[in-house]
């Protein structure tokens with residue numbers, strides 16, 4: 001036992017963060033004790049606050065401190081278009097690009113039967129009800145271009161068709177500024193398959 005039990009516990013707790021192994025957890029814990037006790041206090045306080053205050057928006061499932069998040073509550077957003085994303089970070093990336101003025105639905109995952117993630121875990125019943133309600137005219141599928149992301153998009157496209165709602169998928173292919181020789185074969189094949197008529 002090189003460290004005190006409390007310090008050991010902190011090192012252990014820090015390892016719940018992604019990418020933090022025993023060495024970095026130890027470095028972080030020692031840093032807080034040696035050099036930044038105030039920062040450590042702020043961290044402890046904000047961790048407690050975020051866990052207590054932040055839940056999910058009842059409409060889009062995004063993290064929110066209110067029952068309905070500010071984005072869903074805003075009258076400036078078109079409720080006729082809904083963009084489906086896997087994770088909160090995807091929503092933030094689209095918002096930062098300021099290219100979309102509709103609403104979102106955050107799955108908080110992707111269909112992955114092997115990991116026990118099915119339609120229930122992703123709130124797809126709630127999504128189906130939203131689409132059936134008649135206010136939504138277009139669903140934009142912005143799930144990732146992975147096998148699970150594609151399967152999820154395919155499933156949701158089915159829900160949209162059942163509800164007679166138009167459905168589109170964000171394009172995937174050669175990145176802006178990208179050179180063909182460095183694009184992998186799968187991406188290039190997809191870019192060809194989803195080519196668009198030049199106006």
Ligand SMILES: [Zn+2]
Pocket residue numbers: 057058059060061062068069070071072073
């Ligand atoms: Zn919301």
